[in-house]
Amino acid sequence: MLYLIGLGLGDCKDITIKGLEAIQRSEKVYLEAYTSILTVGQDELEKFYGKPLIQADRTFVEQECDTMLSEALTATVSFLVVGDPLGATTHSDLMIRAAQMGVKTQVIHNASIMNAVGCCGLQLYSFGETVSIVLWQENWRPTSYYDKIASNRKVGLHTLCLLDIKMKEQSWENLARGRKVFEPPRFMMVHEAAKQLIEILEIKEEEATSRESLAYSPESLAVGLARIGTENQKIVAGSLKQLTETKEILGGPLHSLILPSTSLHPLEWDMLSMFALDQEWFQENKKYYVK
Amino acid sequence: MLYLIGLGLGDCKDITIKGLEAIQRSEKVYLEAYTSILTVGQDELEKFYGKPLIQADRTFVEQECDTMLSEALTATVSFLVVGDPLGATTHSDLMIRAAQMGVKTQVIHNASIMNAVGCCGLQLYSFGETVSIVLWQENWRPTSYYDKIASNRKVGLHTLCLLDIKMKEQSWENLARGRKVFEPPRFMMVHEAAKQLIEILEIKEEEATSRESLAYSPESLAVGLARIGTENQKIVAGSLKQLTETKEILGGPLHSLILPSTSLHPLEWDMLSMFALDQEWFQENKKYYVK
Missing domain, CATH: 3.40.1010.10 (Tetrapyrrole methylase, N-terminal domain)
Structure with a gap:
């Protein structure tokens, strides 16, 4: 058994x-x-x-x-x-x-994070495809999750972004030499993911026909989550740009990030406001999310 | 506290x-x-x-x-x-x-059902918006979930359908007379939901420009789930039409139903085959789902 x-x-x-x-x-x-x-x-x-x-x-x-x-x-x-x-x-x-x-x-x-994420107030029913954001390396900077986020937002769905976890990874050198020496574990943080999402935007901007056709902007609402389901979990909500400055606020791993849809239920908004990094920003932006 | x-x-x-x-x-x-x-x-x-x-x-x-x-x-x-x-x-x-x-x-x-549903083998990452299917009443036959299923399938996502639960409901007469008399609990079953989804199809067929533009057909792959997370859970996979005949096979509540996307990971398919109502149907239909 x-x-x-x-x-x-x-x-x-x-x-x-x-x-x-x-x-x-x-x-x-x-x-x-x-x-x-x-x-x-x-x-x-x-x-x-x-x-x-x-x-x-x-x-x-x-x-x-x-x-x-x-x-x-x-x-x-x-x-x-x-x-x-x-x-x-x-x-x-x-x-x-x-x-x-x-x-x-x-x-x-x-x-699991797939259902516990409901604790931020966003409706589980309204999540679309989940994406995994990876730590970029010098020669490997995938942007494929941008399209999934775009596809979710287009049909009014939230996107949960799971952030990279590197456990027992070997360096290229150790791998090549067949040495079973592992790098220390590495966990991607919300501020890193937010920065990367903004960088992707700069790449996509060149391809896009107009700013408006982009899936999100640095001013889009985003939610940072740390250690969900533990007793010292931490949730923050604000613009993607604000989330790039949350290294100290959020603390240790595991982190996840959500890019909510642009059309929220009033209760979703009210609950997210409890986690606002900047209440003023929340006041000003409500009109774009709760219609 | x-x-x-x-x-x-x-x-x-x-x-x-x-x-x-x-x-x-x-x-x-x-x-x-x-x-x-x-x-x-x-x-x-x-x-x-x-x-x-x-x-x-x-x-x-x-x-x-x-x-x-x-x-x-x-x-x-x-x-x-x-x-x-x-x-x-x-x-x-x-x-x-x-x-x-x-x-x-x-x-x-x-x-919760929102993450335990992974036990059927479909990737949790690839679920889109969750829909709630309601028990139709004589004068109230909503079809709004059809559009959400269509929207999910269009972008390659699975749809989890939660089936209606009626607890402590009052009849119109008792409600009107202010009598606190409640109807017995009523739980929608997979075979009822499958039938209803096919009926919706007949309604939508009249509106649609072609059969191909419909979100699904009676021959579409669907998954019926009963009592997920309990020791006598039961999962069946087959065509939506086959699922209309599962009353005895699935047994008591709670039930849910999934309309998978039309593009499955080979492992998703292999695991679903373990729950096939008809292995022959599975063999024949593999080509439409695993590309």
């Missing part, structure tokens, strides 16, 4: 009773450790569960998961994922492989 | 440790009882929490919540919501009102 268990977003105590009981019944417990993080480390989780955890990194999940699945044919095994276990394709892959091997699975769901 | 606590989707044990501890610290515990249901009743929850629960129906939450908020000014109060507490506008309203009254709040998140 393989349990896929969501750990939620905060600390040890965000697991469900059902999830905790499944862990305690398990002979082996794997911790998926590359798509997200909790506010507590592996030590603390092990202490809380009373079980040792085996780290499952990307290579393990994508290439070596048959070992774990074979174990689950005869033993009770748990696979722990921060948030909900089935947000990402990789874990669908695991479910399909399990079915092929005849392993019984049970998913124990939990909150 | 007011805790807004998500109960998740299944039974008593889907609450988080953090949520359970907050309930146990609370002097009063309200149960929001009209937007969704668990597989267990209030009695069982009370036994599990060791606390009496006060039912909060729609009227209470929308009109009388100041009583609860006043209590939360001086006492510890919990407000329990099936799924996650902040999926719907009504509860944003509660958060705003709490802030106005100076009541401290904390949200304890949990899984």
Whole structure:
């Protein structure tokens, strides 16, 4: 039996009773450790569960998961994922492989950023496609998410932007030399994402037929979210430009950013105003968002 | 202090440790009882929490919540919501009102249909606007969700359709006479929703310039979901027409339905095939969805 268990977003105590009981019944417990993080480390989780955890990194999940699945044919095994276990394709892959091997699975769901984001006041119903914003590198500056944001805004939908997480990445040099030396984890912050979105705008401006045809502007309403679902979560709302100056205000990871649609429900606006970086800006801009 | 606590989707044990501890610290515990249901009743929850629960129906939450908020000014109060507490506008309203009254709040998140739906294998990232399908009445047959489905499919996004729940509704006669007599709860099922979506198609066909310009057809791929997040959940995938015949297969509430986009990731398709009503139909239709 393989349990896929969501750990939620905060600390040890965000697991469900059902999830905790499944862990305690398990002979082996794997911790998926590359798509997200909790506010507590592996030590603390092990202490809380009373079980040792085996780290499952990307290579393990994508290439070596048959070992774990074979174990689950005869033993009770748990696979722990921060948030909900089935947000990402990789874990669908695991479910399909399990079915092929005849392993019984049970998913124990939990909150993930995909639904907890409702805490900023924007209606979950009105979100369009979710985009992932990546940390630009010298020779790799993708802008493809611009089109998805544009497409969402065109039909009046909000865009949740998940910000890049780099866990156990190798430098080109170490990769080339086959050295298993990993770079320190790196988490993209709201101020970096906001800056990058404005830079993309400058690129797109040259291609666009008019300023008005652009998907957003530095003056567009945006929402910055830090550590959602934890006890010290922080939400800020203001212009994209204002969000470039939030490094100190928002603090540590994980961060996400939302580009809301240009047509908000009055309650969405009222709740966002509770997180305004600048109340005056909010007063002045209400007319563009609440019609 | 007011805790807004998500109960998740299944039974008593889907609450988080953090949520359970907050309930146990609370002097009063309200149960929001009209937007969704668990597989267990209030009695069982009370036994599990060791606390009496006060039912909060729609009227209470929308009109009388100041009583609860006043209590939360001086006492510890919990407000329990099936799924996650902040999926719907009504509860944003509660958060705003709490802030106005100076009541401290904390949200304890949990899984909701909005993220648990990932268990069918469709990528959460690729969902567009969520629609609510209502039970048609003799003189009220809205079709507005057709346009939202059309808009999602046009840009390659899946549509999650939440199906109508009628809790504590009054008949027109009882309402007119001011009698507080309520109809039995009524939950829309996948086969009813599928039938209704096909009926809408017949209406739209007259308006449309060509068959091809319609958002979907009776042969379009659709996914029926029952009791997601519970231990006896059931998922079926097939044509919308096939879904009209799933009354016995899917069983009791709650149900939801998905109209996927016409362009699926191969893994999405593979996982959906695990739930095929008719493997032959799946084989034949793969070419239209996985390009």
